[in-house]
Every structure is written in structure tokens, then in C-alpha cells.
Amino acid sequence: MIDNFSLALSHGLMLLAAWRLMFRSDLDKEESPARHSDARGFGKNRQPDA
Amino acid sequence: MRDLVFIAFLAALFIAGLKRPFIFVLAYVYIDNVAPQRLTYFLLNTVPISQIFAGLAIGAWLLIDDKRHSRIAPRQIMLLILLIYCGITTSQADFPDSAWDKWDWVWKALAFAIFLPLTLRTKLRIEALALFMVLSAASIVIVGGIKTLGSGGGYGSLNLMVTNNTGLYESSIISCVAIAMIPLIRYLMKFGTIFPPDWRVTVFGYALIFACLLMPIGTEARTGLVCVALLAILALRFTKRRMLYLTSIAVIGLAAIPLMPASFTERMGSIKEYKGDASASTRIEVWKWTWDYVKDNPMGGGFDAYRSNEIRYNTIVREQNGSQVELKRVLIVDRARAYHSAYFEMLGEQGYFGLVLWLAIHFGGIWRMEVLFRRYRDRSADDGRWIGWLAQALQQSHLVYLVGSLFVGIAFQPFVYILVAMQIGLDTYARRRTAEAAWRPLGTNRLSPA
Numbered sequence: 001m002i003d004n005f006s007l008a009l010s011h012g013l014m015l016l017a018a019w020r021l022m023f024r025s026d027l028d029k030e031e032s033p034a035r036h037s038d039a040r041g042f043g044k045n046r047q048p049d050a
Numbered sequence: 051m052r053d054l055v056f057i058a059f060l061a062a063l064f065i066a067g068l069k070r071p072f073i074f075v076l077a078y079v080y081i082d083n084v085a086p087q088r089l090t091y092f093l094l095n096t097v098p099i100s101q102i103f104a105g106l107a108i109g110a111w112l113l114i115d116d117k118r119h120s121r122i123a124p125r126q127i128m129l130l131i132l133l134i135y136c137g138i139t140t141s142q143a144d145f146p147d148s149a150w151d152k153w154d155w156v157w158k159a160l161a162f163a164i165f166l167p168l169t170l171r172t173k174l175r176i177e178a179l180a181l182f183m184v185l186s187a188a189s190i191v192i193v194g195g196i197k198t199l200g201s202g203g204g205y206g207s208l209n210l211m212v213t214n215n216t217g218l219y220e221s222s223i224i225s226c227v228a229i230a231m232i233p234l235i236r237y238l239m240k241f242g243t244i245f246p247p248d249w250r251v252t253v254f255g256y257a258l259i260f261a262c263l264l265m266p267i268g269t270e271a272r273t274g275l276v277c278v279a280l281l282a283i284l285a286l287r288f289t290k291r292r293m294l295y296l297t298s299i300a301v302i303g304l305a306a307i308p309l310m311p312a313s314f315t316e317r318m319g320s321i322k323e324y325k326g327d328a329s330a331s332t333r334i335e336v337w338k339w340t341w342d343y344v345k346d347n348p349m350g351g352g353f354d355a356y357r358s359n360e361i362r363y364n365t366i367v368r369e370q371n372g373s374q375v376e377l378k379r380v381l382i383v384d385r386a387r388a389y390h391s392a393y394f395e396m397l398g399e400q401g402y403f404g405l406v407l408w409l410a411i412h413f414g415g416i417w418r419m420e421v422l423f424r425r426y427r428d429r430s431a432d433d434g435r436w437i438g439w440l441a442q443a444l445q446q447s448h449l450v451y452l453v454g455s456l457f458v459g460i461a462f463q464p465f466v467y468i469l470v471a472m473q474i475g476l477d478t479y480a481r482r483r484t485a486e487a488a489w490r491p492l493g494t495n496r497l498s499p500a
Contacts (some may be wrong), residue, residue, distance in 0.1 A: 007089075010189035014185045015063075021072075026173070
């Protein structure tokens with residue numbers, strides 16, 4: 001009973017997640033962050049300016 | 051009946067994968083964690099579903115997926131070297147038969163961890179992977195949580211659906227993994243887009259965290275309690291009112307003790323008096339043995355090299371003689387004791403080089419996540435703040451694992467290598483994002499240095 005409840009809940013949510021993923025085009029392709037600030041880091045890892 | 055439901059579930063994932071091939075990767079992760087073939091009695095356990103979905107995932111990536119931005123990260127190369135090196139030590143192992151048995155699943159975990167980051171090209175993919183990790187482990191954790199509330203559990207007696215003590219179903223492993231999952235659950239509750247934050251996500255998330263916290267109680271695995279303590283300390287970093295936080299943790303802890311099963315409090319009490327505890331004494335003896343062993347065998351003895359150990363140690367036993375309690379030393383001889391520590395497991399099986407490489411892979415991850423966290427934590431929501439907070443969650447999960455594995459031999463636990471792969475994927479993603487963002491004319495939208 002408990003086993004089946006847990007399996008149904010977790011598997012149901014995974015199915016729902018897969019269903020939602022099917023209709024999300026950003027799963028495979030996303031816009032490039034061209035308008036966002038560049039990540040520059042800190043300390044030794046600080047990236048040089050573009 | 052259950053077989054049919056699992057088959058329907060896998061079939062649904064398969065069909066979804068035909069539209070979005072990345073779902074094959076998620077299905078493989080699910081199979082790797084939940085092992086549905088072990089929860090059924092016929093049909094599924096005769097079909098190699100794990101291989102089928104691994105094949106689909108890799109095939110789809112090779113044939114269809116966009117590989118323009120694929121980069122190999124340094125840690126992927128380290129994983130590859132570790133994989134090759136383990137292959138060499140396995141071929142020269144002290145106990146070839148059991149070494150090849152272990153190699154059989156270790157190479158898959160490592161190879162998948164090398165492959166997985168290549169597929170993690172988008173934010174949504176990284177999130178989907180985290181979600182599937184959490185939900186697949188949840189199917190075990192929810193069972194454990196409810197049963198612990200109902201019966202109180204017990205060491206080795208909490209029924210987690212399968213009787214064979216393997217994979218995530220082993221009590222020390224699930225209690226460590228459950229605690230390591232908590233930071234990821236919190237991340238998904240806050241930054242999720244597949245299940246965006248609302249009251250249902252909040253209720254489920256907190257209920258799942260509660261179930262995770264119950265796992266160390268239900269399984270009575272002491273490692274879990276150490277992991278909980280570590281997580282509580284790590285949370286201090288983000289707590290503004292530290293005294294209030296510490297006081298409330300102490301109050302909740304004290305209030306919870308009377309509610310715990312008696313066997314749990316007794317077992318946890320044995321953490322501090324390890325001298326009278328055979329399990330703790332054997333560990334220390336096995337570790338000494340490993341240290342001596344590797345001096346003679348610097349390359350380690352291959353998988354399962356512990357089988358050659360024979361350890362003698364004294365343990366203290368209480369004897370009740372009427373009203374007198376006598377403490378007696380008893381000599382115990384033990385053969386083929388497992389390492390009970392991932393660090394000594396690496397040292398004994400893969401020697402100095404294997405241990406160093408393993409440490410570099412894991413602590414390298416802790417360091418990289420710190421770099422990402424500092425770089426992104428204060429960004430705006432549409433400017434990659436999620437990267438910083440996911441890095442933070444992954445770092446905390448990883449630290450819980452690294453502390454838990456001090457006392458459990460889980461150097462190659464596949465769940466953790468998926469975590470490592472997610473870190474590498476996130477790191478590569480952030481790097482690519484930086485490169486793309488930097489590629490624009492000077493002077494436009496430029497922000498002053500943070």
C-alpha cells in the first residue's frame with residue numbers, strides 16, 4: 001500500500017515532468033545570453049574584459 | 051500488475067524520448083537509481099532495460115543532438131583516466147572474479163558520468179536532470195519516510211521495497227543520498243521551471259525534505275546523522291540570525307529525541323563511545339590494515355582487495371554479574387572486512403594514484419562550484435543567478451557525500467557520479483555562456499565590475 005502510493009506519486013510526477021518537457025523548445029535550444037552581462041569571475045579566475 | 055505499470059511508464063518515457071531525445075538520458079538516470087527491474091517479479095527483470103536506454107541515450111546524442119558546443123572539461127578527462135586506470139588494476143586484481151564483478155557496474159557509472167555533461171547543453175536540461183534525480187530517489191525515500199513514521203524502522207529492518215541490499219536500497223547509502231538530496235530539492239523548489247514554485251511544490255518539497263530527514267532515523271545508519279549535522283552547519287553560511295538558528299536547531303533536536311525509537315537513540319549514542327562497538331573498532335582496524343597493505347602494494351589490489359584482510363582487535367564487553375558490571379576485553383578475529391570508507395576503499399583498491407585522482411575529481415568539484423557560486427550569486431534572475439544557486443546546492447550535496455563516505459564504502463556510487471556529471475555540465479554551460487556573452491561590441495550594455 002505504502003509502496004504503491006510512493007511509486008505512484010514519484011512516477012506520476014516524473015511522467016508529468018516528461019510531458020511538460022515535450023512541449024518546451026528550450027530543452028534543446030536556448031537563446032544566447034547576448035544582452036546579459038559577461039561573467040567576469042574573481043581573484044585569479046577573473047576573466048579578461050571582452 | 052506492478053510489472054505492467056512499470057512497462058507502461060517506460061513506454062511513455064520512450065515515446066516522449068522520440069520527440070525529445072534528451073528524455074532517454076532522463077530515463078536511464080531513472081533506471082540507474084530506482085532499478086525498476088528489481089521491483090518486479092517477471093517481464094522487466096528479463097529485459098536489459100538499462101542497456102536499452104543507455105543505447106538510446108548515446109545513439110540519439112550521436113545522431114541527432116547538436117554537438118557544436120560540446121566541450122570536454124578537465125574533470126571528464128580525469129574520469130576517463132580513472133576509468134582506464136581502474137581497468138588496469140582490475141586486470142591485475144588480487145581477487146579477479148569479484149574484481150570483474152565490481153568493474154562491471156563501476157565502468158558504467160564512470161562512462162556515463164563522462165558522457166552525461168556532453169548532453170547538458172541547456173538550462174532546462176540541467177534542471178530536468180536534477181528533477182529526475184530527486185524524483186527517482188523520492189520513490190524510495192517516501193516509502194522509507196512513511197514506514198519510519200509508522201513503525202520507527204530499525205537498522206537493516208526498514209523494508210524499502212526490495213530485499214537485496216544493493217544500489218540506493220542499501221540503508222547507509224540511502225540515508226546519505228537522501229540527505230545529500232535536500233539542497234537539490236530546495237533549489238528546485240525555488241528555481242524550478244518544470245514545476246514552478248507554487249503551494250503544491252512547496253508542500254511536496256517540504257514533505258520530501260522531511261522524509262529525507264527521516265531516512266537516517268528509519269535506517270538507523272549513523273552516517274546519516276553525521277550528514278544531517280553537516281548540512282545544518284553548512285546552512286549557517288546563509289543564515290542571517292545565526293544564534294537564533296543554532297538555538298532553534300538545538301531545541302528541535304532535543305524535542306525530537308523523546309519521539310525517536312529507543313533503538314535509534316541507543317545506536318546513535320554509540321557514536322561517541324566507539325571503543326565498545328564492534329562495527330567502529332573493525333573499521334579502524336581495517337583502515338590500519340589498508341594503510342599497511344598499500345605500502346606494499348602502491349597500485350592497490352584492485353576491486354575488493356579487502357578480501358585478503360584478517361584483523362584482530364579487542365573490543366570491550368559489559369558483563370552483568372549480579373549487581374556488578376564488569377568490563378571485559380574480548381579478542382575478535384575477523385576476515386574479509388569491507389573498508390566502510392570510500393577513501394580507504396580507493397586507497398586499498400586503486401592505490402595512491404587512484405586515491406589522488408578520486409580526490410581531485412571530487413574536491414575539484416567542490417572548488418569549481420564555489421567559483422560559480424561567487425560569480426553568479428548576486429546576478430539578476432534573468433542573468434544567470436540560478437547558476438550560482440545550483441552550484442551552491444550541488445556543492446552542499448557533494449560535501450554531504452564526501453563526509454558520509456568517510457564511513458561508507460561508496461567511492462563509485464552511481465548517484466554521486468551523476469551529481470559530478472551535473473556539476474561538469476553546469477560548469478561547461480556557464481563557460482559557454484560567458485564566451486557567448488563576451489562576444490559583442492565593446493561599450494554596449496556594459497556593466498561596471500561587481
